Amino acid sequence: MTPTRRHLLLASGLAAAGLPALSQPGDAKRLRIAFGSCARQDKPQPIWRAIAAARPDLxxxxxxNFYADARDEKTLRLRYEEFRAVTPLQAFRRSTPHLAIWDDHDFGDDDEGGDYPLKKLSQQLFCDEWQEPADSPRRRRSGVYESYRIASGxxxxQIILLDLRYNRTALVTDSRQKSDYRILVAQAKASGQPMRGWYxxxxxxxxxxxxxxxxxxLEQQHKQPADLRLIGSSVxxxxxxxGWECWANFPFEQQRLxxxxRKTRAEGVALISGDMHYADISRLDIAGGYPLWDVTSSGLTEVWDIPTPNLRRVSEVLAVHNFGLLDIDWASPxxxxxxxxxxxxxxxRLRQSIGLDTLRFPT
Incomplete structure (x- = not known):
């Protein structure tokens, strides 16, 4: 099959940078990447028709990507079977190039991290489902993180997919906040005010x-040449x-990224994320660097209509079923x-334009 704007092809080998590679035609002027998260396999998923109609390249x-919430092998395997039975989703997967990373529910269970007892099995099932080759590094690493390069004209x-589950330290909980959860939800719904979680x-x-x-x-990935680096973060x-799951629960890790x-002088970094059951756009300004934009799309079937506090939010909150699109016109001046x-x-419903030249270190 010849590559077109519609189809990116997995290259037969590795790119010069050592990354799994995808390609567009050499004269490609535009690139469209769609993204999304949070799809329960036991709910209707009509949104795939709209995503397919948008004709993303990837x-x-x-x-x-499904909800396993499994504490035993039988349940985890069953949830993968249910995922494979979602007809519109699987039709979309057959027609559109795609990449995947997991979050807590398809890793194993709600808010799970490195202590999850089935994580080795989960890694195997993930790699099998997403058709990773037998020699894929994702099968050998401590986690299913991976990086890809798209040659777009x-x-x-560079697309970097981080694994935020396999090695994650346990979360720290405010037990009082958690014990009052139902009361806090009722108060937030009545007042319309943001609600904090218990982490x-x-x-x-x-x-x-x-x-x-x-x-x-990850440091080595940031040293690879790229015009744009799109980091996929599941939270x-x-x-x-x-108060919910996010990088800010691990402030030293957030600062480390x-x-x-800055250390690698990696330019053109932007982030896409999921998890929240609503969509929004945030920006973190970095001293001595450039703004780190984080575009969140969630969920494909899930909606949470109580906003969380976020002083770095630069958009409205979109609390409907949603997906994200990133369009790039390389021919633009x-x-x-x-x-x-x-x-x-x-x-x-929400838009944000970011000049690629603004994702550069000040001179």
């Missing part, structure tokens, strides 16, 4: 989201501490990342 599954896009920042500098092996790998990176970007967050009819 779709990125950002986690909670004369430009290069608090871990003060231990040794607490980790990625683990040292993944951090070393929000730029948001302030919301910003420091790594000033290349812009055009993000859209779209509803189940495919209509853009």
């Amino acid at each position: 779709f990125v599954f950002l986690g909670d 004369s430009r290069s896009v 608090v920042p871990n003060p231990d500098p040794a607490a980790s989201m990625l683990g040292e092996e993944q951090w070393a790998w 929000q990176f730029a948001a302030e501490g919301t 910003a420091t790594l970007i 000033q290349v812009t990342l055009q993000f859209s967050l779209c509803d189940v009819q495919g209509q853009p």
